[in-house]
Amino acid sequence: xxxxxxxxxxxxxxxxxxxxxxxxxxxxxxxxxxxxxxxxxxxxxxxxxxxxxxxxxxxxxxxxxxxxxxxxxxxxxxxxxxxxxxxxxxxxxxxxxxxxxxxxxxxxxxxxxxxxxxxxxxxxxxxxxxxxxxxxxxxxxxxxxxxxxxxxxx
Amino acid sequence: xxxxxxxxxxxxxxxxxxxxxxxxxxxxxxxxxxxxxxxxxxxxxxxxxxxxxxxxxxxxxxxxxxxxxxxxxxxxxxxxxxxxxxxxxxxxxxxxxxxxxxxxxxxxxxxxxxxxxxxxxxxxxxxxxxxxxxxxxxxxxxxxxxxxxxxxxxxxxxxxxxxxxxxxxxxxxxxxxxxxxxxxxxxxxxxxxxxxxxxxxxxxxxxxxxxxxxxxxxxxxxxxxxxxxxxxxxxxxxxxxxxxxxxxxxxxxxxxxxxxxxxxxxxxxxxxxxxxxxxxxxxxxxxxxxxxxxxxxxxxxxxxxxxxxxxxxxxxxxxxxxxxxxxxxxxxxxxxxxxxxxxxxxxxxxxxxxxxxxxxxxxxxxxxxxxxxxxx
Amino acid sequence: xxxxxxxxxxxxxxxxxxxxxxxxxxxxxxxxxxxxxxxxxxxxxxxxxxxxxxxxxxxxxxxxxxxxxxxxxxxxxxxxxxxxxxxxxxxxxxxxxxxxxxxxxxxxxxxxxxxxxxxxxxxxxxxxxxxxxxxxxxxxxxxxxxxxxxxxxxxxxxxxxxxxxxxxxxxxxxxxxxxxxxxxxxxxxxxxxxxxxxxxxxxxxxxxxxxxxxxxxxxxxxxxxxxxxxxxxxxxxxxxxxxxxxxxxxxxxxxxxxxxxxxxxxxxxxxxxxxxxxxxxxxxxxxxxxxxxxxxxxxxxxxxxxxxxxxxxxxxxxxxxxxxxxxxxxxxxxxxxxxxxxxxxxxxxxxxxxxxxxxxxxxxxxxxxxxxxxxxxxxxxxxxxxxxxxxxxxxx
Numbered sequence: 067x068x069x070x071x072x073x074x075x076x077x078x079x080x081x082x083x084x085x086x087x088x089x090x091x092x093x094x095x096x097x098x099x100x101x102x103x104x105x106x107x108x109x110x111x112x113x114x115x116x117x118x119x120x121x122x123x124x125x126x127x128x129x130x131x132x133x134x135x136x137x138x139x140x141x142x143x144x145x146x147x148x149x150x151x152x153x154x155x156x157x158x159x160x161x162x163x164x165x166x167x168x169x170x171x172x173x174x175x176x177x178x179x180x181x182x183x184x185x186x187x188x189x190x191x192x193x194x195x196x197x198x199x200x201x202x203x204x205x206x207x208x209x210x211x212x213x214x215x216x217x218x219x220x
Numbered sequence: 221x222x223x224x225x226x227x228x229x230x231x232x233x234x235x236x237x238x239x240x241x242x243x244x245x246x247x248x249x250x251x252x253x254x255x256x257x258x259x260x261x262x263x264x265x266x267x268x269x270x271x272x273x274x275x276x277x278x279x280x281x282x283x284x285x286x287x288x289x290x291x292x293x294x295x296x297x298x299x300x301x302x303x304x305x306x307x308x309x310x311x312x313x314x315x316x317x318x319x320x321x322x323x324x325x326x327x328x329x330x331x332x333x334x335x336x337x338x339x340x341x342x343x344x345x346x347x348x349x350x351x352x353x354x355x356x357x358x359x360x361x362x363x364x365x366x367x368x369x370x371x372x373x374x375x376x377x378x379x380x381x382x383x384x385x386x387x388x389x390x391x392x393x394x395x396x397x398x399x400x401x402x403x404x405x406x407x408x409x410x411x412x413x414x415x416x417x418x419x420x421x422x423x424x425x426x427x428x429x430x431x432x433x434x435x436x437x438x439x440x441x442x443x444x445x446x447x448x449x450x451x452x453x454x455x456x457x458x459x460x461x462x463x464x465x466x467x468x469x470x471x472x473x474x475x476x477x478x479x480x481x482x483x484x485x486x487x488x489x490x491x492x493x494x495x496x497x498x499x500x501x502x503x504x505x506x507x508x509x510x511x512x513x514x515x516x517x518x519x520x521x522x523x524x525x526x527x528x529x530x531x532x533x534x535x536x537x538x539x540x541x542x543x544x545x546x547x548x549x550x551x552x553x554x555x556x557x558x559x560x561x562x563x564x565x566x567x568x569x570x571x572x573x574x575x576x577x578x579x580x581x582x583x584x585x586x587x588x589x590x591x592x593x594x595x596x
Numbered sequence: 597x598x599x600x601x602x603x604x605x606x607x608x609x610x611x612x613x614x615x616x617x618x619x620x621x622x623x624x625x626x627x628x629x630x631x632x633x634x635x636x637x638x639x640x641x642x643x644x645x646x647x648x649x650x651x652x653x654x655x656x657x658x659x660x661x662x663x664x665x666x667x668x669x670x671x672x673x674x675x676x677x678x679x680x681x682x683x684x685x686x687x688x689x690x691x692x693x694x695x696x697x698x699x700x701x702x703x704x705x706x707x708x709x710x711x712x713x714x715x716x717x718x719x720x721x722x723x724x725x726x727x728x729x730x731x732x733x734x735x736x737x738x739x740x741x742x743x744x745x746x747x748x749x750x751x752x753x754x755x756x757x758x759x760x761x762x763x764x765x766x767x768x769x770x771x772x773x774x775x776x777x778x779x780x781x782x783x784x785x786x787x788x789x790x791x792x793x794x795x796x797x798x799x800x801x802x803x804x805x806x807x808x809x810x811x812x813x814x815x816x817x818x819x820x821x822x823x824x825x826x827x828x829x830x831x832x833x834x835x836x837x838x839x840x841x842x843x844x845x846x847x848x849x850x851x852x853x854x855x856x857x858x859x860x861x862x863x864x865x866x867x868x869x870x871x872x873x874x875x876x877x878x879x880x881x882x883x884x885x886x887x888x889x890x891x892x893x894x895x896x897x898x899x900x901x902x903x904x905x906x907x908x909x910x911x912x913x914x915x916x917x918x919x920x921x922x923x924x925x926x927x928x929x930x931x932x933x934x935x936x937x938x939x940x941x942x943x944x945x946x947x948x949x950x951x952x953x954x955x956x957x958x959x960x961x962x963x964x965x966x967x968x969x970x971x972x973x974x975x976x977x978x979x980x981x982x983x984x985x986x987x988x989x990x991x992x
Contacts, residue, residue: 067947069420073894076416077354077643086361087647098368100393102375129286167289167381168389181375237740245819259744259900348819350897352810357644423811423895426902429960455966468972478961487963577744578820578899 094185099215103187104161105170105179107154107202108218109209115142116206117178118154124170124179132163133170154178157205161190162198180218182208234262237577241270245348245581248591252568252584254577261580264572266565271595276555283550284310284385284522292379294557295593297340300326300333301535303383308464309531309544310385311515313524321511322387323466328400328503329373329382330465330533331496332366335407337536338493339363341588342414345486348585349427355417362410365403372399385522387514397504404497411493419490428483432571432583435480442567445560446538447492448587451477451484458534470502482579482586489588523550537561537588561593610710614699617709622695629842630660636889643893670831675738678828682736686825687833690729694840696722697847702777704860704873714774719851720761723806723844727753730815730825733837737828745824748900749815752805755907756812760802762915763795767855769922770935776851780859781866787858791935794918794942796856798911800887803848805907807841809888811895814903849884853877910949914942 088095105124110117120137138155142148170179181187186208192198208214240251249270255263275294279287288303295302304326311318339359346355367377373392374382382389393399418424434444439452449456457474459467475491477484524546532541538560545554564587572580634649634656641648649656674683700715702708712718727750734746768774770791771782782788789796805812816824826837853859857880860866860873898906921938924930 067422067949069422069425070895073417073421074890076413077890077894080358080413080645081639081642083645085642085647086364086645089650098372098375100373100375101371127286129282129289165289165293166376166379167286168375169285169289172285172389183375235740235743237744244822256744346896350810350813350817350819351895352640352892354644354893357646361645417894418896421895423898427896427899453964455964457968460966460968463971466972469970471968471970473965473967476964476966478964483960484963491963491965576899576901578814578817578897581820 097183097185097188099183099218101183101187102166102168102181103184104164104166104182104190104200105159105205106182106187106208106214107157107205108178108180108214109206111212113142113148115140115148115150116154116202117176118157119150119152119176119178120154120157121152121175123173123175127169127173129167129169130163130165132160132165134158154202157202158199159205160199162195180214183215183218184208184213186213232257239580240267246584247344247589250584250589250591250594252580254572254580256577259576259578261572261575261577264569264580266568268562268565268591268594271591273596275596276557279555280552284524284552287552287555288383289379289381292381293592294596295535295537295540295559295561295590296378297337297590298333298536298540299378299380300330300383301533301540303380304330304465305531305533305535305540305542307383307385308533309529309542310522310524312529312531313527313544313546314385314522316386316515316518318387318465318515319512320466321508322513322515324503324507325388325392325396325513326383327465327467327470328500328507329370331500331503332369332400332403334496334536335493336363336366336370337588338489338496339366339410341489341536342418342486345582345585345588346414346418348581349418349424351417351424355414358413358417359410362406365406369399369403384514386518387512391513397507400500400504404500407493407497411490411497415490419487425483427578427582428486428586429481430479431482431575431579432586433479433481434567434571438570439480439567442570443563444538444567445563446535447485447488448538448564448567450475451488452480453478458532458539462532464531464533466503467499469506470499472498472502482582485586521550524548532558535560537590537593538564557596559593559596561587561589561591562596565589565594614710618695618699621698621709625695625698625843625846626839628846629839630664632842632846632885633663633838634660635885639886639889640893643890664835667835668832672831672833673828675828677738679736679738682732683828684736686729686733686736687829687836688729689732690726691836691840693722693725693729694843694847697844700776701847701850702780702854702859703850703877704870705866707870707874708777711777712775715776716764716768716774716779716855719776719847720757720764723847724753724757726840726844733825733829737825739828741821741823741827742825745815745817745821745827748821749808749825751900752808752812752815752903755904756802756805756911759798759907759911759915760806762912762919763798763802764855766795766915766918766922767792769919769926776854780854780861783858783862784865785862786932787856787862789856791932792856792918792922792939793936794914794939794946796852797943797946798915798918799852799856800884802907802911803852803884804888804891805903807844807848807888809841809845810892811898812903814897814900817897820897845885845888846881849881849888850877852884853880857883906949910946914946914949917942917945 108117120135122135125133125135135154136156137152140148140150140153143151166181168181171181235256237254237256239254240246241249251267253265254261275290279290282290288306291302291306292299339362343356343359347353370380371377373396374380434452436453439449439454453476455474455476458464460474472495475488477488526546526548528545530541530543532539539558540560541558543556543558544552547553568584571583575583638648649659652658652662697719699709700712700718730749731746734742767788770788771779773779808815816826826834829837860876864872918939922935925934925938
């Protein structure tokens with residue numbers, strides 16, 4: 067019973083220590099800069115258009131094939147506002163499928179896609195799986211609003 | 221049965237009892253049918269495959285970078301070991317020279333991963349033994365510190381995808397060395413706590429000792445590896461016997477059990493954690509302050525020459541091997557994972573027969589299986 | 597609560613006053629148990645680096661009420677193949693004896709539902725009935741896990757009844773009364789734990805087994821039989837099982853506080869008023885409850901054969917030893933210190949008893965450490981980094 071008494075003292079000793087619980091919905095743990103949530107598209111604010119040219123590089127590299135990219139001619143190129151000949155027309159990412167491997171970010175030549183590193187990228191519960199298929203507006207809304215963490219690596 | 225009742229009234233029957241896949245102590249979707257004579261197991265029929273996702277076949281359709289993510293998802297408690305086995309296979313095929321700094325970081329992270337995996341074992345094993353989650357909550361906060369470090373370095377808490385063919389995906393954080401030292405402080409505390417709580421506890425001892433004992437010959441015959449094998453008295457550790465990466469630069473000890481029972485497996489894991497701390501400290505001392513982290517002349521599109529290779533690493537659960545056949549090109553022609561959980565699980569029946577039902581739970585717990593790794 | 601039965605309100609009919617007292621007591625006890633779960637969750641959480649319930653009200657104080665509503669409104673399921681009568685009767689066969697124990701418990705000097713001259717005998721007899729309920733539940737559920745749990749429960753309850761009764765018999769020898777009230781009065785100067793530490797130790801261990809709390813929770817062991825006898829019960833029936841389990845816990849804690857710790861008598865005497873007496877009783881009872889919680893959070897579960905052998909090979913011989921030495925002291929009229937002397941020797945045996953069980957069989961050999969020497973030369977060392985990092989909260 068000596069060993070049991072040792073265990074008991076150990077357990078009693080822990081009562082005095084600080085609990086590690088974080089009151090989650092009220093208190094958000096600080097997440098590191100490199101945190102990889104789900105991919106989002108970035109907004110080129112000076113030119114007022116997305117960085118993405120719809121080149122399909124990420125779509126091809128995606129291991130789970132969760133992306134669908136449609137490209138179009140950039141109307142702003144014609145007017146000379148932008149140097150991008152082509153621009154993204156439609157972009158869907160199925161967040162339910164994405165496995166957050168970071169490969170799309172690595173293959174992107176235009177630094178147009180990045181892994182969301184804010185809590186907005188994690189708290190994505192939905193009642194329906196279909197709602198997890200994000201379209202272009204949803205993917206760009208965070209960047210458009212300027213709420214992207216500066217540490218985001220694209 | 222009703223019609224024959226009067227004939228069989230004094231007949232003693234064995235009860236087949238279905239344990240899992242939703243039983244609290246089967247560690248995932250594992251199912252075993254125990255044939256019980258009272259409380260004693262007369263036979264154990266394991267059923268696996270609930271988690272089968274065709275991971276090996278999937279990886280044959282992936283190029284070498286895409287496959288790394290699937291390694292994480294196969295062995296989700298020792299992700300770095302799994303990644304290391306896979307990238308080492310490709311590197312050997314491509315005959316790449318890995319820079320020192322990358323190798324050291326790989327060793328540090330893999331050993332930290334071993335710590336976090338064994339913490340998981342300690343917690344879950346305590347619950348199997350019947351400690352009301354106390355071992356779990358002692359192990360998990362400390363495991364969480366390790367996981368937070370991984371998140372800072374790799375960006376993800378669980379599915380790191382950080383080791384790449386030829387090195388690492390990106391440089392570690394600036395304060396990496398200091399952070400590892402901080403994490404080790406917590407780890408040591410967790411080890412002390414668990415040691416105090418369980419090791420000398422008489423009830424824990426009486427529950428563990430002499431149960432599921434395997435001799436060295438039996439263990440080798442069943443192809444056990446890792447702590448299971450070492451607890452049976454075979455000093456076989458790939459870090460010693462077939463040093464990969466930079467493991468030949470560290471001085472450490474390999475704990476070997478003398479009884480081969482559940483208690484020895486627990487002790488071996490506990491001691492292994494102390495040795496891991498030791499290795500990490502040495503690696504931190506030797507870690508080059510700066511240098512490349514990716515092999516030179518690495519092509520943008522990875523293509524291997526035709527050939528086949530088997531690379532193995534000492535994962536927390538045992539020998540994690542990747543057998544890779546390539547016919548050239550950017551995808552494996554055939555990929556086979558030799559997963560330690562699967563091979564260790566094969567000994568379950570032999571170990572459980574003649575033991576009590578409660579011991580079957582302990583034996584399964586002492587194997588520390590990862591069901592994803594078993595079914596792949 | 598017991599006001600109804602207290603002398604302040606005179607109800608001449610003893611039966612009626614008993615019934616009313618029991619009803620009032622059941623209601624109070626239900627609330628008491630609800631908050632016992634809260635207390636348990638909070639305390640055990642702090643033993644495990646956690647906070648326990650915090651969401652419902654301040655400090656999660658409304659958690660038991662939320663739990664109760666959840667349990668009451670839950671669908672009450674009965675397996676189609678279950679034996680209707682056994683399944684339904686089991687709940688009551690466990691619940692009623694658990695509450696009937698309190699009929700004979702004197703909470704303070706003049707607060708009790710009924711003064712039974714042989715109340716100790718009554719308490720032990722009634723609390724021993726609950727194993728029938730476990731057998732009924734195990735059999736009636738038509739589930740193999742429940743059957744295993746029921747059989748385990750029956751074997752365990754019967755086995756641990758014996759050392760507990762023997763330990764109390766030893767106490768009865770000292771006090772020469774079977775009335776708990778008289779036993780409390782006997783301890784006006786020195787509580788019996790001083791004279792009979794061995795009996796106290798055996799009672800403590802056996803009472804944990806009787807209320808089926810860890811490490812003796814094999815009938816309900818989560819990791820083995822996944823809830824055991826309760827596996828098919830849900831909603832209100834399940835909560836009645838839990839309720840009776842906690843009520844049992846209270847009952848044994850009270851009994852221990854009365855018989856061994858002096859109840860409301862020691863150390864302030866009989867005349868300090870019911871308020872202080874009740875408080876004193878509660879404090880002493882909490883000692884037991886805290887012990888049950890502590891032991892729950894600490895030790896693993898015993899295996900069924902080890903459980904049995906511990907009762908039959910360790911506890912029963914030791915309690916017989918206690919009885920024999922008590923008889924020796926009483927017959928030869930030795931001073932009271934002799935009780936302590938003999939009993940203390942027994943306690944030493946009890947403390948080492950667990951080690952004795954462990955050490956049978958071949959002696960353990962420690963791990964062999966196989967050294968691995970570095971064979972390759974390390975790269976030039978990095979600039980030294982401070983290794984003695986101080987991390988907040990990682991002291992000790």
